[in-house]
Amino acid sequence: MDRISAYTGSRRLWEDRHECLSYNRCVKPKAVQIIGLVVSAIYAVLIVWLYATEPRSFTEVATGAQVATGTYQVDPEKFNAALALFHRDQFRAARDEWLRADPAQSDPRTQFYIAYSFYREGWGRVYYDQNLFRQGLEAVNRAIALSPAPLTVDDEKLRMHTAAELKAELEQGIERSWSDLNPVEVIRQRK
Secondary structure (H helix, E strand, O other): OHHHHHHHHHHHHHHHHOHHHOHHHHOOHHHHHHHHHHHHHHHHHHHHHHHHHOOOOHHHHHHHHHHHHOOOOOOHHHHHHHHHHHHOOOHHHHHHHHHHHOOOOOOHHHHHHHHHHHHHHHOOOOOOOHHHHHHHHHHHHHHHHHOOOOOEOOOOOOOOOEHHHHHHHHHHHHOOOHHHHOHHHHHOOOO
16 A cells, blocks of 8 residues: 555645646636637737728738838838939829838828929919829828828928918819919919
8 A cells, every 4th residue: 555655645746746737727717718809809800900901912911000000101212212303303203202102191291292293293384284283182181181280391492381382272273263364374483
């Protein structure tokens, strides 16, 4: 009996020291349920977010995640390259570059420049390109909505420095009135 009792005693001692080797003794059912609910909720939020944003590529998914977490930034190299194109009056190329610099369209300054490029390209001495002015109005409205304070851009090469000025010019260019037939409007300068 001594051997048997010694064996069972040492076995109990070993089991007491290594309680968690058995699955049933260590797992707390409440903890498993809570962890399962949390993981399921995170997965459901991810599915709803993907469904709502409808990304077309993994790059769009990554950009959307950066915007959602607040870590999104505009690519400064592409922004500066677009600005150089804009100052050389290459407005379409500048817009394309700005769209690459700000794919989420969530930077107010970039959206201001995009709207300004639509204004500059659509401005004409005799008539205004209504389609370009409408697209510019959409971009300036995005810039205004994204900016927490009134948006002002410090660029000495521009004649309009606030989003409100640009919006007023674009709206004036879209609306039709009898003053459009005024021949003095031909000598009006572009801003």
